[in-house]
Amino acid sequence: MAALITVQNVSKSYWRDSFKIPVLKNITLEVPEGEFLGLMGPSGSGKTTLLNLVAGIDKPDTGAVVIDSTDIAKLGESALAKWRSRHIGFIFQFYNLLPVLTAFENIELPLLLTPLSKKGRREHVETALNVVGLADRMHHYPKQLSGGQEQRVAIARAIVTDPTLLVADEPTGDLDKNSADEILTLLERLNKEYKKTIVMVTHDPRAAERAHTVRQLDKGELT
């Protein structure tokens, strides 16, 4: 299958005061379309940085990040924002829902950037809510939901625009075992039934078991 993601000779460093800290060292990676990739590694190994580069929320110092034939490292800030809205669904460890908005409104947020009508947006949100099994909680605010439910709303927000790629940063890191299993089952479903390509960063070996492929990162290098 053709590679949806091509990460080629990517390096990335951060500055802490006057110290340059290399985080990723000459990484090369290909992820085919429809893949469910797990990225594992100890803290500080560069997992999240790699995920951020793939999601287009950070830029490499050197190398190319090509997603679906677009070298996103070369896009300007505005173009990159548009690209993200069309191609990326991001799932955070701590859900990051806006507390002043209901579940419905949180899921609707990315659709505000599309030309969809109000009716069209409603249909998309209801479909996403049905996929994550939270149609009955659409008018609830985040504080009225459990952690697992919040994460399901966050997943609905990530899939509502039908993005090319889902990226998940420790999606079960803040959940109990049962809720984590539910979320992982949902991600598996999205991958199998809806053919979504998923890149997931995790510390949890049980979560990694659900992925088709697991790559290990250590000190900024893929092993």
Next chain:
Amino acid sequence: MRVFKLMLKNALRHKLRSFLTILGIAIAVLAFGLLRTVVTAWYSGVEASAANRLITRNAVSFIFPLPYAYRDQIAKVPGVEQITYANWFGGVYIDKNQFFARLAVDAKTIFDVYPEFIVPKDQFEAFQRERNACVIGSDIATRYNLKLGDLMQLEGDIYPGKWAFVVRGIYRPRDKTTDATQMFFHWTYVDEQMKQEMLGRGGDVGWYVIRIKNPDDAARISNDIDALFKNSRAETKTESERQFQQGFISSASVIITSLNVMSFVIIGIIMLILGNTMIMSARERTLEYAVLKTLGFSSGHLVGLIGGESLLISFLGGGFGLLFTYPFVAAFQAFVPKGWFPVFYVEFVTVVLAGLSALLVGVVASIFPIQRARRTTIVEGLRFIG
């Protein structure tokens, strides 16, 4: 759900904080409106001045009179169209707290020179016929519930004795800046009384008011008039009505300047209040802005979101402030002694200034939080712990 709704929800996220900020802005706008109104009231005499009127007074001081005999000489100066005169009468009506201007005037000419005092023809004729008749402003008539034919008893101080006047006319102001709190009666009546009762007090007027044909000739005519009485026992000083009125308020110029400065300091305070609120809000929402950026919202969207929230709060505060300015100004006017501010109203320009200030405050207060939100990268924002 639209972005506006998110902006509204953000603005109301901390209800108490938003309420206090809006209240602070409203009070500041109200104070701004009141101070500007006081300054406007102070300048109302100047603003109401006509360009084609000159005032001739005693060169030593306004309180010293001029001979009535000057009238005909002044009238002959080329460019003079009409001349009238007046005397400050003073006196007490009811009690000393009831202050308004009481003037002994040339009954025949006063309303020709001051066309902004509109007197119905029949009332004007009645005023002419009766020696102890008077014409009062409509505000005085309202304040003391006076009607045509009513008697007004004055206790004289500059002109001692008891003076009774019959209300034969009530003038209404032509313009909003026209003082409708004055009382006019016959100079001749007062002068005759003085000649009879106090030797040497008759034959003087307080000042002359001259209507000229062409305002461009004002300087020349003023010089010509003053030249007529050079080295006389009562030298004159002639100036435009505007300069004359400005002379009255010059002694209070420090206070007026202070009020002006204070009104703009208040705008600065509003900026600090709202700026502080917006900075706190934006800092608390650093993570949320990073999430929005991750979802594809651009910096422009964040500018709209933060700037809109700031403008919404400033407009709500400004709107409430302006809304309460009107009743507050009315209450203030009722509270201060009658007659302090004959013309006291919220000028349209004050409303515009307050509105523009609210707009400016909204824009300026959002600059720093917008810059912060724009500069913070998504990665930094997602790591932010508030």
